[in-house]
Amino acid sequence: MVGVAWAQQPPPPAAPGLTPTENQSLRLTNKQLVAQLRQKDAQQAELAFQQSLADLQAEADKVKTEQGWPKETQFDIGTLKFTSVLPEKPNHHVEGTRPPEATPKKP
Secondary structure (H helix, E strand, O other), X not given: OOOOOOOOOOOOOOOOOOOOOHHHHXXXXXXXHHHHHXXXXXXXXXXXXXXXXXXXXXXXXXXXXXXXXXXXXXXXXXXXXXXXXXXXXXXXXXXXOOOHHHOOOOO
């Protein structure tokens, strides 16, 4: 989100011939005030959005606890899916040999 700093100091004097009319100045001031209000609205909306994401994650953590799933279980907020983060089984396969599951069992 891009922020804008609103100056609270008077603007520098305008160059001769570059001064808007009183009506134009009032229109510009009005648009500036509207923009400032919208910026505050956007900041409040961002805070509400972040709180909603935190609430969603807290609910996912509650589901993990209710299910007895490990804390390491991952939750995707976009798909609402859980994935297990189990350590990979070590590969003890030696090149040139068959892995145990590929070795035929003797009758």
